[in-house]
Amino acid sequence: MITIADIAKLSGVAKSTVSRYLNGGSVGEKTSKKIESVIKETGYTPNKFAQSLKAKKTNIIGTIVPRLDSFATSQTLIGMDDQLREQGYQLVISNSSQDLDREIENIYSLAKQKVAGIILLATEITERHIEAFDNIQVPIILVGQEHTDFHSVIHDDYQAAYELGQYILEKGHRRIAYLGVSERDIAVGVKRKAGFMKAVSEQPGCEVQYFETSFKIEDAIKNVPNIIKSFHPTIIACATDNIALGALKAANMEGLTVPDQLSITGFGGYDITKITFPGITTAKFFYKEAGHVAAMNIVKLVNEEQIEKTTLSKFKIMEQESVDKVIY
Missing domain, CATH: 1.10.260.40 (lambda repressor-like DNA-binding domains)
Structure with a gap:
């Protein structure tokens, strides 16, 4: 070399x-x-990286992700990298492995490396995050979470959940289990649940129970059998596609046929939901496009251009084979 x-x-x-x-x-x-x-x-x-560290203004954008084994994360990163390369910037990725302490360390570490800006794929924004952002004085874009003090690119979690809830009701389901995640995650744990609750509140005669699990497929596999046995829902609405995949596996293990005996929905639109049998009906988010937008916005902030505080990413309800029509 x-x-x-x-x-x-x-x-x-x-x-x-x-x-x-x-x-x-x-x-x-x-x-x-x-x-x-x-x-x-x-x-x-x-060596652009070494070169930029010596320059007054770097061409490096730091990105912090909560996990690397995620379809949403990988697609968002692809979108970011494509856009940043077009504009002459390089992407440096730091993984926090869903560890808050490590995430805060990564913020300070990237700032010490003189990155031009930071894109944070956030699961939650705490006082420690805000303190770190204030201390480093580096342009910040949040992806997936919203905060009044910072610029963000968010998915329309509330409206997507509302429309998915309406879809489920239109299919005749009235005994519904909603399997969500911790409300520490505002986007997935709070907004999706709230949008879904709004939809079912508009339909008289619904019996809905809300349950909680983690983002892991294996935890859904463990939790879903108890939901089936204790509540006997006609459908389980899952807060993510991974949870839906776990629910599908659990239903099969319990000897139930999806969607004949139990319907399932998810959120995300992961590629794997198209090749499972049955394919999972889901609210599809456009992660790669969101990555494009986040990259464009961080470059604008680096160049001291004005952008909207919050940018909303699009979605669509992707109907596949995992939801059956219920006729009373």
Whole structure:
């Protein structure tokens, strides 16, 4: 691999001169042409990361994710990376593994690396987050969560849940189990539940029970049999597609046929919901497009341009085979 030292040796100049040239510093015209010629001949590509750390203004955008084994996360990152590359920025990813302490550490760590901005795929925003944002004074974009003091790109969780609830009611379901997550997660735990509750409140004669699990498929597999045995719902509305996948597995383990004996819905629109049998009806979010928007917005903030405080990402109800029509 060609290094700055090699370029300096071939150009007959000091390493510091090559470094100054690469960082846009003052270098004589004759020397500049010589260095430029050597770079072209060798095919040398500057280390953008190291280069940006020395510059006054970096081209690095830091992104903090709660987990790496998530369809939503991976699609959002793809959207971000595509857009940032188009605009001459690079993406650096820090994983918090759903550990709050590690997430806060990542905020400070990225700031020390002189990133131009930070995109946080947030599960919750605490006072510690706010303190960290205030301390580092780096442009911030939240994705997936909303806060009045910071710019964000959010999914329309409330409206998507409301419309999914209406869809379930239109199919005739009146004995409904809703399987959600902790309300520490405002988007998934609070807004989706609230939108769903609004829909069923508008339909007389509904019997709805609300249950809670984690985001993990295996926990849904453990919890769903108890819901089936204690409540006997005609449908389980799940707060994420992973929970819905766990519910589908649990129903099969209990000897129930989906959707003939139990219907299931999810949230997200993960690719795997199209290839399961039956395919899972879900509220599909457009994660890659949300990543595009987050990337465009953080670049605008870095360049001190004005943007809307909150940007809403689109959704659609994706009807597949996991919901049966109930006729009383």
